[in-house]
Amino acid sequence: MSTLRFHAVKASINRKPLKIKIDKRRSEIFGANVFNEAAMRQYLTKTALNSVLEAIEKGTKIDRLVADHISTGMKEWAISKGATHYTHWFQPLTGATAEKHDAFFETIGNGLAIEKFGGDQLVQQEPDASSFPNGGIRNTFEARGYTAWDPTSPAFIYDDTLCIPTVFVSYTGEALDYKTPLLRALQAVDTAAVAVCKYFDKNVKKVSASLGWEQEYFLIDSTLAASRPDILLTGRTVFGHHPAKGQQLDDHYFGTIPARALAYMRDLEHHCMLLGIPAKTRHNEVAPNQFELAPIYEEANLAVDHNTLLMDIMQKIAKRHNFTVLMHEKPFAGVNGSGKHNNWSLSTNTGVNLLSPGKTPMSNLQFLTFFINTIKAVQTHEELLRAAIASASNDHRLGANEAPPAIISVFIGEQLTKVLKELETVTKGKLSPKEKTDLKLNVVGKIPEVILDNTDRNRTSSFAFTGNKFEFRAVGSTANCANPMTILNTIVAKQLMDFKIEVDELIDKKNMKKDDAIFNVLREYIKTSKAILFEGNGYSEAWEKEAKKRGLSNNKTTPEALKVKMDKTTLNLFNDLGVMNKVECEARYEIEMEDYILHIQIESRVVGDIARNHVVPTAVRYQNILIENVTGLKAIYGDRFKDFAKEQMALIEEISQHIEAINSLVTKMTEERKVYNKQANIEKKADGYCNKVKPLFEEIRYHCDKLEIMIDDELWPLTKYRELLFTK
Structure with a gap:
């Protein structure tokens, strides 16, 4: 064994778990370092508090004078927590996070100084940040870029710095980050979904997309990782013969968590609690030294922020434990790679999960409406959804027998397949009294008891329904969730808008009753979406052949997959919904290809x-x-x-x-x-x-x-x- 290898292995074997002392319950420290509603009630005036809450709930703008009051309260809270600096924390198109720290410290002459943080510094800054990827949006001699506060994601303190989540845009207003298009897409799906919800409940005023990500990763001793130039520079091993024992015995999966890894997880989860990241689940994954962390589901924008923050603190905490975290989708050949399943759903301000079956025929008609429209959206835009998870690193993983293939398909399970088949047999035009009765008794009325215990999972499906949500399994472990979430919410918003137009047309022009119109449109969607539904083994060669017959794309590489982003239909989709204009779309395409x-x-x-x-x-x-x-x-x-x-x-x-x-x-x-x-x-x-x-x-x-x-x-x-x- 070479000298370097010998000392690296010896140092790794001799490591002892770092002892982490945690005195308080998680519920007591959760969000302690977050400027959440509890903190705002303590440090803000009533007017300032209401202004922030209205901005969060209704999207209203915050007056600059009120912003001064908010910034003062935020500064006092941050200083009380030991913060000395503040930063606009944003997500440029590198996929990572970015920050430039400024001190609260200001001189006022005569050798005196104060802590200062005004509304202008809170609401907007000009960090320049001209070296980030921009896809031609910004010239070197026109390098201004602005960060603007996103009040829907609360500020937090990390180390000694108040971090303010922001968007990042160019001087001319084009988005230079992941957050801006995501916020626009979430607004689009909110507007479209509320309009459809009005068919079922006039009290619905807001629909929020929720996201629950599952972060997979490898923990490698830092000395061993440092001995491999490929790991240091690429995040993966470009060489390495398979060991005699890999994952074939399945003895690591859900096994007892190793002591050093457990100490790391405890430390990480403690920081998650302080930062308001609702870490819930931890376990061994399939490959040796592979693990997973999953949180409680949150509103999508906040969930994206929490995941990008988590990936940063995972690396920082790992150093204390002499670990290197590998998030590359395929760091080792011959064993499973890592993904980041995105569990997605839609919920109303009245507390209803629109993708969860209800207890009455009417609530189940609402469920079927959003369920079938989501399937239809994926069928129509399957190539675009594939492009959402395209990257050089994820190409190693997709279709490698531990991840879904590059073919996008939807799994809904045997029972729901049966429900859709029954709905498909409804005759065209107005429903007869018998058909209405049969639908409500045999299809709509029975959904709760069918779903609760009989929804299975299909790990080979890229987009699977799992009881009350869709699980987008193909997202890579290094990905910023904002990209797939922007595309998913955009295509669903577009589909819901089209659905409402069709239903209203049947009601207005054909004099159909609302339920009849909804059933008629849904029936046609079921017929035209059959190609995307697949219940079998997505890894098989037979499915590749079948998918080709069905007209589904199979873009196995990133250059192939990304080309759809320049399609006229795609450009019009994003532009019409106000998510991204042509310049922003073209810039992202160029950045992703580069x-x-x-x-x-x-x-x-x-x-x-x-x-x-x-x-x-x-x-x-x-x-x-x-x-x-x-x-x-x-x-x-x-x-x-x-x-x-x-x-x-x-x-x-x-x-x-x-x-x-x-x-x-x-x-x-x-x-x-x-x-x-x-x-x-x-x-x-x-x-x-x-x-x-x-x-x-x-x-x-x-x-x-x-x-x-x-x-x-x-x-x-x-x-x-x-x-x-x-x-x-």
Whole structure:
């Protein structure tokens, strides 16, 4: 074992769990570092409090004079908690979070100073932030960018800083972040869903999208991670032979949580409580050293903020425990990768989950309306939904037998399939009295007892109904949830708007009763949405063939998947609903394509570096040892040495073949990279990196991994899978 490897493994084995002392109940500390309603009631005037609450509930603007009162109260609260700085906390198009800290401290002359934080600093700032991806929206000489307070997501204190969630827009108003389009999409689905809810309950005034994410991740000892250049630079292992034991025994899944990992989780969850992140569930995942954290569901915008915040604090807390958190979708070959299931639903201000079956025929008609419209939205925009989860890292995971395939399908279970089939048989036009009775008794009236105990899960489906919500399983673990949530809420909003137009037309022009009109439109949606429904094994080759027959897309790579974002239908969809204009859509397309290229480019360089600077020199060193051995045998046995050195000679030859292949392939990969680096067209460049550069990774890996099991373990420089995955 190489010296670096030896010391890394030794340090990891000798680690002891960090003792975390937690004195208070979670309910007592939950939200202690959040400027929530309880804190606002203590630090704000009644006028200021009502202004914030109205902004949250109704979207009304906050007067600048009132903002001064709010900022004063917020500052006093923050200082009482030990904060010395404030920052506008935003989510640029890097997918991470961003912040620039300013002190409350201000000088007032004569050697005096005060703590100051006014309404102007709260509501809007100009951080410049010109180096973030912008897709051509901002020129270098026109680099102004503004952050503006989002009152629907409460401010919080992290370390010594008051963090104020904000949007990030250009000087001309275009969105430069993930939050702005999400807020617009949530407004669109709210407006569309309220209009449809009025068919069933006139008291509904607001519909909120809820999100429950499930964050999967790997915990690797920090010293072991630091010994792998590929993990440091790409977040995954580009080389590594499978260990004899992986996940085949299923002994890690839901098993006893290792002591060090549990200490980390306790510490992490404590910080989650302070920051108002409602962490609920923790468990071992399928792969060795893989885990999951899941919260209680929240309003979608807040849930997105909490997930992006969580990913940041996970890394910070990990350092205290000598861990590195790997969130890459596929950090290790041969074992499961990590996803981030997005559980989505819609709820009214009256407390009704629109995707939960009710106890009366009317509430179940409402359920069926939103249930079927969601399916119809996915059927119509399945390519766009696939694009929502496209990334270089998620391409490694989709369809790899632990994640849904690149084909988008909807799973609803046997019982609901039966319900839709019955609804489909309703005759066209006005319903007869018998049909109305049959529908209410046999279809609508029986849904509660059917659903409660008979809804199954299908882990191979990318979009599955699970009793009172849809689970979008294909989202990658590194993703910012805002992207898939923006697209999902947009397509559902559009579908609900179309549904209302069709129903109103039947009521107004055909003189149909409301229920008859709703049933007629839903019946047609069931017929036109059949192609997206699939109950079988999404991993099978048979499904690929069947999906093709049904006309479903199967965009296996990010460049393929993203092209739909430039489709005229997509551009019109976002523009018409006010979610993104054409400039914003085009900018995001360019940014996402460029991001893909850069990720593959970095991985390519890492592959070439490790192959030539680590693997090949080690192979040559071991080969020299074998040559010395053969030379010694020849000196002892003369011409008979071949009888005693057959294995060594064969090994020397095989090593030479692998070395030659590695050098040849790395040279080819480098040349291909040079060709496409000169390509000005971003689509051709991305396609080149995808189809010419990236395929060489696996070919180079094959030869490197073969050398790993041939070369003396004492010499091998890279920490092996068995050490990375099984050192607790």
